[in-house]
Amino acid sequence: MKELKEYFVGIGQVKGYIFNQVKASDYAYLYEVSENNVLHYEVFKRRENSLYECVSYPSDKAFGVWAWTCNTLERAEDKFNEIELNELLK
Numbered sequence: 001m002k003e004l005k006e007y008f009v010g011i012g013q014v015k016g017y018i019f020n021q022v023k024a025s026d027y028a029y030l031y032e033v034s035e036n037n038v039l040h041y042e043v044f045k046r047r048e049n050s051l052y053e054c055v056s057y058p059s060d061k062a063f064g065v066w067a068w069t070c071n072t073l074e075r076a077e078d079k080f081n082e083i084e085l086n087e088l089l090k
Helices: 073-088
Strands: 007-009 018-024 028-035 038-045 067-070
Touching: 018 073, 028 073, 038 073, 067 073
Parallel strands: none
Antiparallel strands: 007 018, 018 028, 028 038, 038 067
16 A cells, blocks of 8 residues: 655645645544645545555545644644544544
8 A cells, every 4th residue: 555655745736835744643644734834734534545555635525524624733633633533432
């Protein structure tokens, strides 16, 4: 299974954005996203794409469903921990 890159520059819809992985686990990812020195954080559940044998980064349609945008690292870490806890309790 191919994992997500720790660092990458966006293309297409997110062209110019810089993505830097802050945390990763068996259940979730947290990325710091910057554009023109403005930061936000993206937190999302780990989703494996069996067709391509890789972990998928969420598209814009996933946000609010299994991915979230946070304005602060503290809030992003809280969401990351919430995903972890929910998955462990399943």
